[in-house]
Amino acid sequence: MFANLKSGELMALAGLILLVVHKTMRRQLLKSPGPVKGLRLFWLQWGDLTVFLIILGGLTLMYAQK
Secondary structure: OOOOHHHHHHHHHHHHHHHHHHHHHHHHHHHHHOOOOHHHHHHHHHHHHHHHHHHHHHHHHHHHOO
């Protein structure tokens, strides 16, 4: 099934999977009683931008491989 996918399609698919994971992780972190520190705080602040750039990179690769 995934054997026929090109690198751009795989990158965009990985970005979408990361987006789902990020949204569920964000809900859990915001509901947690204690303060968020370290890598979790970084991911809470910059996760949306990171996922957006991964998806954008995948779409750019798909366009370039046309």
